[in-house]
Structure formats: structure tokens, C-alpha cells
Amino acid sequence: MSDLPVHAIRTLSDQHPKPSHIHFQYGTAGFRTKGDTLDSVMFRVGILAGLRSKKWDGKTIGVMVTASHNPEPDNGVKLVDPRGEMLETSWEAHATALANAQSTDEFIAALDTFTTTMKIDLSKPAKVVYARDTRPSGPALVAALEDGIKAIGAEERDAGVTTTPVLHYLVRAINTKGTKEEYGDDSEEGYLRKLSTAFNKLVAGKPSIPPLVVDCANGVGAKLAKELAEYLGDTLQLIPVNTSTTTPGALNNACGADFVKTQQTLPPSLTSVLKPGQRACSLDGDADRLMYYYLDDRGQFHMLDGDKIAALSAAFIGELTKSAGLDSQIKVGIVQTAYANGGSTKYLSERLPVKCVPTGVKHLHHAAEKFDVGVYFEANGHGTVIFSPQSLEIISAYQPSTPAQSTALNHLINLTEVINQTVGDALSDMLMVEAVLAHKSYSGEEWDSLYVDLPNRLVKVVVADRNIFKTEDAERRLVSPPGIQAKIDELVRRYEGGRAFVRPSGTEDVVRVYAEATVRTQADELAYRVAGLVYDETGGHPAHRPLEFL
Template sequence: MDGRPSWNMFAVQLTRLIIGSVISYFTAKLIVRQFDQTTAKKEQTKKKAERICNLLGIQVQDLDEYEMRIATQLVNPKDCSISWSDVGGYSNLISELRENIIFPLRTSIKSKHFSAPKDSFLRRRQSRDHEMTAMMKALFLSHWDGFFSESELRVVIIGATNRPKDVDSAILRRMPLRFCIRHPLSQDVNLLEIANHCCGFSCSDLVELCRVAGVIRVRESIKQEQEIKQENEQVEIRPFERSDFLKAIERMNKDNEDMLLNRLDEIELIANTLKCVMYRMGLLACLRSQQTGMVVGVMITASHNPAKDNGVKIIDPMGDIDDQLISTLEMIVSKNNICISAEASVFCAHDNRESSTVLYNVLKSGVDVMNGKFILFGMLTTPQLHFIVRHGNCLKNYDPVFLENFYYEEVTKAFKNVNTSMQQSRKAYNPTVFIDCGNGVGGKAMRFFVENLKPLLNIILVNQSNHHINDKCGADFVKIEQQIPTVYDANLRITPGQRWASFDGDADRIIYFYLDSKRMFHLLDGDKIAVLMVSFVLDLMQKGDLRTSIGVVQTAFANGSSTRYIEDVLKIPVVITDTGVKHLHKEAKKFDIGIYFEANGHGTVLFSENIMDELHKHLQPLSAECAEARRTLSNLVHLINQANGDAMTNLLLAETILQHRDWNIEKWDELFVDYPCRQLKIKVSNRFAVKTADCDRICLAPSGLWERITELGKKYSYSRAFIRPSGTEDVVRVYAEAGTQEDADDLAALIGKAVQEFVG
């Protein structure tokens, strides 16, 4: 023996190792099966699936877990005692099921299509091709002649391309037959016309359009086949016709009307179709609360829209509007790493629409499913809920009664502090103001101020019922139509000399108006309000020796005269942004004091932490005037709702400024003269067809519309005009300025006709 192990010993050890491994494997498997509580259930499912498949004559092998589950749900057609004739009232649905599902299943395959991207991999060989690419091409060509086909197939399509000139010549030589297959279109199809009807369609929409048009064509051929079945004739499928595409577009547009639209910051839908959205908003609000660890608000309102509409707004923890709503809850959870077991709190309020009660119950169901804390505040304005969410998170107090009272007490205290000393000195200012509440929720919310601000302010509420919400009244109506609202109180009339304000349905917009001695209507919209506020704040900053930044944010729809006055007279920078409160709010935050207003009356004043520190600094003794200016500005901070545009607090701020300056509304109106303008709302079939750029100052689509608008504008002196699609309605908003009111009206009307012509 030389001391080395023999081959016999090696074989014995190897055998022991193999046997031990096998025994260990099956032992471990047995142990796992014993502890796996689903093993018995899986065995039952497998046996059931095999039994059902055998009865149906289906040969199956090694089904995985998911296939077994599907197999257990198979139904033997012989067991079905119900036929199509037993189903009533769904003839259209039955026809679609037959044409889209049953007919394709019964149609045999006539060809097999190998549609590799020949024009990408097998394009013309060039000297700059990578070595590996050249080798792959050579290998492919060497095997090409041995390309096999199944005997039962009648046609083998070797390749297809939309760019035959780019394919390598060696490939083309190996194709025995080549055909140029054109679009299967009849002569009456004008693709440019079809394209004009498809403005706003995505690529997937266009694919669906072609599919639906094809289904319409096949449906017709099926009907013809059934009609001539007795004559044993073969039906030839016709090419696509113009009517196929138009019917498909009509069907898709009809389907789109029922889809859930406008998810960026505000969703306006008919109340009956909004329940599913409300439930999802409950889920989403909980996830947002879990992500931030703070309270999130949900406001049920359709703002300035008619009473039949309703909608929902999600309010972020600091009262901002959240603009990142992700399509699915799974994506939100995974992307933001949200702990769904964390506590969630949702504040909910609603306006005075009839559908709101039903909708907040649906919203509550969504919150309950996430085990969130649902706190209902009842009927509030949208800005009130913004304020309550912001201060609820700051104060860590979630008591509904406390927070609602805190809103009223904070604003009332600030108003009284800043105006009490002015009561004796006013001469021109009249403390009586009439408010057209638009029959919205603002009527109820203003009653506290009506009772508690006398005699500093005498508020008379008009149009405060729950009926006729925004119906020929309210801020949007007065602004767009430039006329006085309908007064639903038979005992009251609008007369010259009265100072009027209009709120919209959820009281986040405000505009002023009055009739002069000749009963001529005068509108003081968001632009006039912005100039009033910025001029007053600027005056306080100068008197208070505050050297901080101040800026104004507007949209392109602001009257050009207001922009020029702010820049040229007040010497304050103006920033133009896209339409939408979230855009203006974001830009206004960049200033120490940022003032933003849309022409429709939605806006507010924002104060940074820097300006708050400056207000309380006493680096040197202050003069009486300087100290008073700083105190006034400090009170304005508490008077203004900085979370969102608030019609109520903006009203009180405007009245405060008029009191301090001892102005009547005519004096205010004389600050600057608006350029004659007209704004219209044009109803369209698809507002998404309109695409704009440069803060809505240029129209990109439909093609040719902007050129038409530019052409029309050249006919009038001092003119400018814009259009933009509405964010909440199927309308396009038109804005036109010109040298005279008549010219502005004509220009707006002509542009409105052009919009209808191009958009439909």
C-alpha cells in the first residue's frame, strides 16, 4: 500500500454523498410540505383542474400555480343552459361580443408572420458597422437558405419593413417575392381630414382608432355573410372607408366623455359619475398623509361651475395644491416608500351642492379602507379648508370646532386691529358693501363677519340660497359677461352708488363692480384688486423703512394696462406665468412679499419668513409713522389667507385699504384705465386639441389657428389676443384687447368663430 486512497474508497464516498444529498433534499421537502398550510389546498386545486380539463378533452401537462387556478374556473359549454336568445335588452353588447371575441376565435389562421425589425438589424452594411454586428449579419445570411416552414402553413412571411431602401441588398435577393402593400383605404379617405379630427389623440389612441375602424368594417362583412349564407357566396372584405374612421372617432369621443378627466390640482365631473373618483381620492389622501406625517385636506366642490357639477380638490399639509397625483396606488407606495401602516388624517369639507353629502360618504369609505382618521368639517369654503389644514398642522390641533373658530377669530381680530382707528376719519368711504354670493357656500360663511364686524363694515348678503348656484350670478358670470348679476331677492335692486362684490360658488374668487350715475356698468376684476393691494403694501413698506423684495405675478390674461401700471408707475417687477393658481403661487413665493392675482379674481398676498423677521426688528428707534406702518403690515399678515386665494379675506383687505385711503369705489377705479377687452367661453368638442406655449401667449395646435388669430388681430389697433383651453370644462377661453370696446368685442367674436372652425 502506498497510502493513497483507492478508487473503490472514492466511489464509496461519492455514493454516500449522493445518497445523503437525495435523502436530505426529500426530507427537507417533506418538512416544508408539513409546515406549508396551503399544500393540501394546492393538491385539491390540481386534481380539480385535471378533472375539468379531462372532461373538456384538453391535454395538460405540469400546470403552474396560476394556470391551475384558471383551469378550475373553466366551464363545460354543455353545462350552460343559457343561450344568447335568453338575454334581453343587450343586443348591441351581444353583437360586439360575437364580433370581437367569438368570430376571431372561430377563424382559422391562414398565415404566419415573422415580423422582425429587418430594417434596423439588417439595414445596408456600412464600413462604420461594429465588428459584432457584421458577424451577426453574416451568420444570419448563412442560415437564411435553410429557413424552415411548417407544412400546414400556406404562406410564410419572411420579413416586413416600412423602409425597404434601407434593407441590405443581400437580404432583398433572398426574398423570392416582394410586394408593396399600400394602405387598405378607399379613394374617399383623406388622411389629413382624419388627422384634423384626432387633435389631442395619443399614439395609443390612434392605434385604437384604427382597431375600432377595422371592427366596424369586419362587422359589416359579417352581416353581409349572414345575409348571403344561403347562396353560398363568399364575401369580400372591402377597404377602409371614410365613414369607418368617422364612426370610430365619434365612438371614441363619446367614450372619452365618460372617462375621468383633469387629475393636476381640480376635477370637475357630473356628480353621478364622480363616486369612483371620490373613493380613490380618499385612498390617495391617506397615502399623502402617511407620506408627510401631517394632515391632508379634501374639498368637495365644483367652484364656479353650475350646480349639477361637482368635483374634488386635494389640499397639501401647508394649504398648497398637490400637483403630483400618480395614476395607481401601488406606484405611489413603492415610489415614495410610504409606510401604509402609519397613521393618516384627512380633513374633509364640502360646499352646498346637493350631491356633496353622497360624495363625502364615498370619500369616507376610501379613507376607512386605509384605516385613516376622517374628520368632517361640514360646509366650508375652499379657502377656509386650506387655512384649516395649514394651521391644523402647525398647531397640531385637529379639533374641527377650534380650527373653524380660529379662522374667524384670527381674521376678525386682525381686521379690527387695523381699522378701529380709521372709523372717525373717513369721509368718502361708505362702510356698506353688497355681496353677490353666487348662491354658493360663501353666503353661509360670511354670516359670522356680518354680525361681528359692525359698525366697521356693514355687509349685506345677496344670492345666498342653495339654488341657482353660479346661475347668472357669481364672480365668473359677472367677469365673463361684464354685466350685473341676477338678484334673486325680489326686494333688492342694484342701484348707482352702491359698492358690490361677487364671489364664486366656493368663495375663492372675488371681483368688484358698480353702476355709475348713468347706470353704466364698471368692473373691477382681479387686476384692479392686485393693483390696489400692491400699491398699499408698497406704501407701507416705504413708510416702514423695509428694504425687502416685492413682486407681482400675473397671467397673460391680465389686462395689459394693469401690467404697465405696476411696472411703469409703481416700479415693481411683474412675472408672467402659465394659467393656474399653483403656477402663480409658486412664483409669488420667490419674493419677500409676493402678490398674485388672476383676472378672474383668484389670488392672495404671501409673506416670507424674512419679511416677518424684518417687521419685528428694532435696530434703531422707529418714528411714529414707521412703527404704525409696520404694525399695519403685521396685522395684514394675519388678515390675509396665505394658504390660498380667499374671497372673504380679500374682501376684508380691499375694504381695509379703501378705509385707510378714504376712497370710494369710483376713486379706486381711477387708479388706471383698463384697455377695452372682452373674454369669451367657446364650447368645443375636445378642449385637449388646443395646445399653447409661452404662458398661453402662443397657440401651437390646431395647426393654422394661431396664424388666423394673428391675422385677425392686425385688423384692429392696439390689439392683442390669446386663447387657452379650460382646465375644468370643455370650453376654450378667448381674451381680446383693442383700442375700443366695440373692436375688442368684434375681435373676440371673430376669434371665437375661428376656434369653432378649427376645433369643432
């Protein structure tokens, strides 16, 4: 077995020193913080990606440079495993440890220990594909990443400026090329062609679809939305807005999926664009989240979030498997978090199995993989549908016995192509939604009326130490500090349709309080009462009363 290329690593590492005062943490979203502090992290991630590839016998590993829905000064980086999925959880701690080695010597020593412990054969080849979003800090961070890839001697491929879902798609397409699991042509054009071809087949023969306004958050989704519009032609006319990717400070500013979800209102830039009855959707900065909405006849705003997308798509896929005669062989299930609206949980559990898991995409993704067809969406609009390898085999081998079964089967096959099964993908999810709306002849209003959202409120309480808060039952119950949950239960009992839970943030010293009730004023009151309770019981941060809206 060959040794680490210490000389190359040392020479290049010295050019990317770690800031001494910062502790970096690799979480579900990778490393994410202010872009101007990430130089050393990027270099080390380049090396880690090469080592991950060697561990996988030379399979291509992806690296995405993005901070998604965060403001423009932020940036981040995450690794993508060979099937296009997120980095294996056990490697998050290794990434954190390597990023925090204080000096080049410490970093090399940590690498040496790591490669020995993980039994990484350094003589294996390594391949890394990487991309970035439109943030101004991107090019400098990519240069540092390239130094890391070079230092470990990996083969690199620059996928340029593109969305996070395209990078995930590329990783899977590269690694399945020439196999029976071939995912598509490994290029941005291949991605656009795959999605648009399947969509065009899905809606063939349906009444023409009204144009769709697409808020691109002034991010990289603008580039892809414009390209996708050309591939779709007249089948679905897209009207991209908020496409200023080079205007300083415009990214995610008063627009995009996160703005719509947290403010529960129309982006100001759309007030003169959107007409009553017209559908619109918002992507986030790297196009992996999607929010739909419409204005009713009175010009009132209505949000169609991840829960509404999940309900629409899961029910439709359930109907298709039944119509195709496959419902005894393929079980469709849905995965939610405690943040899913109680109205959606009730609607879905009357139709399909529903599983609740802790917050975070990795928990949802893993739980969805346990179903034949697993649908997951966070309320924030991040989600996808995963067809298991067995279900794909059943679908491709199935012989329908009637024309109706044959039609349903073809729709299912095209849905597996239009859906990006590697990760939440705003543009892919948008096409899935549009296909279902076309099949059902639903307007935004008819889709919205599938079930009524219970009024809800999210509040955050600033605390001295979030680590004292521990939860169970998929984060729905607080076990520590002791005694608080019983008092929350007592409060909840006073409100009709009441539900509330408290969970610590994964990124800052706050706890988040979510509350629901059948009436808006009661949901607000319950949220504030639970927040006040947490504040009083745990000696909340003296500078902050718990009345800060999330």
C-alpha cells in the same frame, strides 16, 4: 413595514364601483364633473389622502368636496397639502390613474404598485380633515370619502359645511399648532376671529366705512358672511344677499363672481338693492373668488375684477413696505396671466416687478412664492398675497426708527393676518380691499380710476381636437399648428392697442380667443377675426361657427 389593508379596501371598494364609461381627470381644481358619477372617485380619494398623510409622516391632509362656481348638479373633490396649499402637481397623475382603475382588483394592484414606487411607509399614522359646500350631492359623496379614509385606517376629522378657504386654513392651522409658525386656532371660529381682529386693528381711527352689499351666490359663503358680520360688528356692516342655500337650483344661478365676470353685469337680484355710488361684491359658490362692482351716478355698472384688486392691494403693500423703511429688504412683486388687462399690466409695471405665467392658480401661486411678497390675482377674482417665511421674520424682528415707520409696520403685520395666505379667499380678500379703501379714502369710482381697462372680448371656438394647439411665452404665442401665430400678429397690427392670443381649454374641446384694443368695437372685431382665422385654418367643428361668447 406593514402591508396594505387589502381586506378592508376590497370590502368597501366593492360598495363604490367605478362607472365603466367615464374617464376621470385630476386637474388644478381636482376632480370635477356631475355629482352623481363621483361615488367611486370619492372613496379612492379618501384612501389617497390617507397615503399622502403617511408620505408626510402623519401630517394632516385636507379634502374639499366642492365644484366652486359650477352649476349645482356638478360636484368635485380636491386634496390640500400640509401647508394649506394645493396638492403637489406630480400627484395629480397618480390621483387620475387610481381613479380610473376599472375594478377593485385593478385598483388594489395599482395601490400596491403606487405605495411601493412612492416608498410610502404604511406603518406611519394618517390624518385627514374634510369639508363640503352646500350642494345636495355633498352628504352622499362625503359618506363615500369616509369609507375610503376608514379603509386605509386614517384618523378623520369632519369640518362640516364650510368654505374652501376655511378648509385650507384649517389644514395649515392643524399642522403648525404649537410651532413658531402657528397659523391660528384650528376652527372656523379661529379663522373668523383671526381675520376680524386684524381688520378691526387695520381700520381703527379711520372714518366709518359705508355698508357693503355681499352677493353670496346662494352658496356656503352665505353662512360664513353672516358669521363674519357678527365678528365685525359696527366696524364694517355687511349686507348679505343671495343667501338661499337650500333652494334647489339657486347656487351660482344668475349671481356670484363667475356670473358678474362673464356677463359683465349686475346680478338681477341686486337691481333693487344696490344704490348709485354704493360698493358691492360677489363671492362664488365656495367663496374662493371675489368680484367688486358699483353703480355710478347714472346707474351704470362698473366691474372691479381681479386685476383691479391686484392693482389696489399690490400698490398699497408696496407703499407700506416703503413707509416702514423695509423696501430695501422686502421686494414686492405681482404675478399675472395673459388674461390680465393690458391697462392693469401697464399701471403695475410702472410701480412693481410684474411676471406673466400660464393660466391656472398653481402657476400663479408658485411664481408668487419666488417674491418676498407675491401678489397674484386671476382676472376672475381668484387670488391672494403670499409673504415668504423670510419676509415674515424680517417684519417681526424689524425695529422702526420713527413713529411713521412704526405705524406702517403695524399695518403690514395686520395685513399678514387679514390675508389668507394658503389660497384665494373671497372673504379675506374682501377685508383686504375694504382696509385699503379705508386707508386711501377711496370710493369704488376712485379705485376704478387708478387705470382704465382696455376694452376686451373673450370668444371660444369649438374644435375637433384641442390637443393640436400648443403655446409658449406664458400662453401668449401659438407654436402649433404652425403658421397661425404669424397671421394673428398680422391681424393685431391693424388695431390700435391691439393684443390677442389663443389657448386651448384645459377641460373641453374648445380654444379660447382673447383680444384687446383701445376701442370696444375694435376689440370685438379683432376677437372674431382671430376666432374665424383659427376656425378656417384648423377645420373647426362644422356644427359651430366661432361666434359663441364665453
